Amino acid sequence: MKRTFPLIIAAVAGYVMVVAYFMPALQQVREDAEEWFNILAAIAMILGGASILGMHLRKVSDRRAGWGFSVVTLLGFIVTLYVGLFKIGVPPMPEYPDRAWTGEYIAQGGALWWSFEYIIYPITATMFALLAFYVASAAFRAFRAKNLEAMLLLGTAFLILLGRSYAGTLLTGWYAEDYPNLTLPGLTDMIMGVFNTAGQRAVMIGIALGIAATSLKILLGIDRSYLGSRNA
Amino acid sequence: MNHRQELIPRGVLTIMAMIGWLSVVLAAPVAIAQDAAPDIAEDATADAVEEAPVSRPAPPGRLVAEDKPNDAGNTIVLSWELSPDDDITLDEARLQGYRLYRANVTDPSLEPEFELVAGVRDLTLQRDEFEDSDRFLIRPSQSFMYRLVAVGIDGTESEPVGLDEPISTTRSWFDPNRSWFLGLMLLISFWITLFIYLAQKGVDLKIRKIAGLEAVDEAVGRATEMGRPILFVPGIQDMNNIQTVAGITILSRIGRTAAEYDARIEVPTSRSLVMTTARETLESSFLSAGRPDAYHEDMSYYVTDEQFGYVAYLTGYMSREKPAACFYLGAFFAESLILAETGNSIGAIQVAGTAEPAQLPFFVAACDYTLIGEEFFAASAYLSGEPEQLGTLKGQDVGKIIGGLLIIVGCLLATAASVTQNPQMEWAVNYLKFSVLGTEEPPEELLDQELIEERLEEQTGTAPEEQAVRWESTEGSGPA
Structure with missing residues (x-):
């Protein structure tokens, strides 16, 4: 049953997607199926978060090699989660200036926006820039x-x-x-x-x-x- | 008579009273005039405004609405003639754009309420067509009216233009533009199913060797001998991507080999769902290898959804742990070369497979073995050795034969059409290109015999380079 039930779900969803491609009247069913996937993926994020926390906490508690990196990861995880969930520093919407929580969590000026703008983006840009050196070394070999x-x-x-x-x-x-x-x-x-x-x-x-x-x-x-x- | 009356004589008092009265009498008309002045000025301005003509922009021309064919009945295509003020030859712009309003008029007893559908941001200058698509509000059983206005620079709206009669949509149960695609899909599926059936019946199927897949056991064995881990990277896409699914199916085989050899395997993922699936796959692989005790959940773990954050973790892991074997099997983008070069620098044996053509050269340059395109999808069948799975590979070969025949027919037709300039042959080439291999009807001008002949006449006196340029621009309007 543990294998059969997922198999039936996969087969039914797959057939619906194929049939809906040729039948515009079923287009909505297809779009609904895609939205279900997004909902499932969002719920699975909780599992992902639990995996990060569990793995790095064990690494720190066991004092395994490189446990310092795990401390940084945990701190980054918790701080980002906190500023994002509680909308730290997010300006309220102009329509509701007295309600602090009305602004978007990623609104300009907020702590989460700041961390993306001044930490995440520069770091990812740096990683991407490394590609130039890797291209040179790969080209030399090829x-x-x-x-x-x-x-x-x-x-x-x-x-x-x-x-x-x-x-x-x-x-x-x-x-x-x-x-x-x-x-x-x-x-x-x-x-x-x-x-x-x-x-x-x-x-x-x-x-x-x-x-x-x-x-x-x-x-x-x-x-x-x-x-x-x-x-x- | 008191002392004060004696200090100010009566005559003086009388004179002061007269002066005061006179000042009041003389000042009153001035004050009244001053008070009245603004009102008079305002009245004058108001009169002037009323008299001046209101400069509203010229309205757009005739508005036409059509139900989009072969869809779910959620889309209405609107087109209109541009407003005379929407003229790019004018010295200065007179319009911001257009605004489109829609009202549901299904119930005639209710007063139609027009709501804004698209504003000047969408309906910019020179735009004369718009697809109004809304799966919740536009339904096949309902009727709609539209109004379109031109919007002046100061925000003034023109007189609205509307439809002559309400428009309603119809829901299509089959898209005829995709009938060729359906036919080809059924044909290839038939051959794949037939070969699966033949394989189940015991017909011997010869499959060529794929070096990259033969190397799986070698790579796992090497990691075991060196006492180093195996790194498996399932790409950066989620489980709804077929490449990730193909990667996970190969993981099941690698996981089983690792369990048999007692090698350490790690599967860091960039998606939570992939982590969950990889855990299930590994658990099952270890179970089938008779080593359920060796499995633990931490073999597969989530890192981050962020592309380069994931890359940073993987390259850091490779530099620190120095895995002896690295497998990159899934959907990869810019990170492919960073991963493969890092793996190369630590001396790991590397096997890569992806269906992203742009990344294949990077993997070929930096990895020991690369599964190119179809080999990647064939890996699961190849590694499993199950007859019914191997049958699918033979079915794919029939698909290649069909594809090859279509290419030959297309080349011959296109060459013949180019040499003979025959309109029928050109029509056949376009039909093959747009309808058989695409999912759209060919542009009308390409099917209209008169237009084709007119074009051929026009081309008679033109240079071949100009003809080529013209055809390139025509091709650009076709399906991608």
Whole structure:
């Protein structure tokens, strides 16, 4: 029963979504099903919060390696939860200036807004900026001319890099009027528009068929491993 | 006679009284005139205002409403002719935009109450169409009237234009634009189901080896030998994403192998529902491996929904714990390269799989094995080795054959249409593109034979580059 009931729910919800795609009259049922998922995900956030608290509290109490990071995590978690729930520093709505709780929890000027604006966003931007260095190191490894394929890759990458920068126009601009397709920007456009697009579409067709087959396996109950089936 | 009367003589008193009276008499008309002046001025201004003509903006032209076809009956498409004041050639703008009002007139005994549907923020200048969609208020059994006004720079509304008669919608039970898609889906589903049936009957199905999946046991074994953990990352999307589901199905196999080898596995997640599912999957895997005692809930835990917060945790974990094997199986975006490069720097054996084409090059560059597109979805069937699951892979191959045939037919048709300039062939290409492979009707001008012929005549004297540009702009209006 523990496996059968979720399987029935998954199959029914899946069939409804498929049928509703072709039957506009059932569109509302489809939208309702999506809203149910959002509600479930919101409730599951409580489980997530409990997981964070439990795991890091155990780490601190056991004095495991790196327990100091757990203290910072717990402090951040509790402070953010507190300022968000109690709308600390949130200005009231102009219509109700005497009611402190009428403002939106994320309203500008509030503590939660402040923490996002001045802590979360800069930190995430820093993490994202690291990507530039990782791209450089990955490119260095990928473009080493070890064999013929790697040499072709290196040559193509070199063309694209030149063609996408001003250097491409500068180097080959003098014959652009006569042979526009043979300039570096022209060759770049051709590589991206023909070879790259063809490859991407081939991958996309495979992905679409894979999604169809996976969905069918789930709808028919053949693949139950996502439910933790013993047959996996 | 008292002492005071003697101090101020009667004559003097009389003179003072006369002066006072005279001052009052002379001052009174001035004061009255001064008091009356503002009223007179106001009256004059009011008269002037009444006399000046009110400058209201010119109203928009005819308003037309149509029920959107092939929908649930919740959408009405409105179009109108622009107001003469909505002219981009004017020196200065005269309008802010338009306001659209709607009234439910289903019950004729009630006075219609018009409510604002869209304001100047939505109905900007030069906009002459709007889709009014509301699944709660617009219902198939009800009738509606609309009013549209142009809004001047000072907020003045023009005379409203309305509909000639109320509009009501109809609910469609089937969308004919999706019939080709339904046919193709049923065809592929039929072949997949047929191969599942054949596999169940014992027909031998040959499946090619997938190196990335063969490496799963090797990676888990390596982690066991080195005494280091295995890191499994199920992507950053929730359980409603098929890639996450595919990742979790592979986790069940990796979890069972880890249980058999007595290796430590960790599954940090960025969604609470994924954490719950991963826990269930791991518990079941450990149970099926005969090691239920080795399972504990902390193997899968929630980190954060924040994309780069999750990345920060994972890269920190990798740097500190140095897992021997890293699996990235799910939906990944900008974080793919950060994770894969960090894993590479610690010398972990890495297996990645995703259906995000933009992230595949990063995984290929930094990981030991990458499951590209369909391989990722085939992993569950491949690893399970169950005949009915392997049957689905053969069914996918038939789908590829159908796709290949359509590509060949499309290429031949498009080439023939380009060479011969035949309108019928162009129509066939567009029908294939928009109706067979898309879910929309081709734009009317592409189906109208007269228009096609007119266009061909126009093109006769134009350069090929200009033709190509024109067709590119036409293609842009099609389905994505």
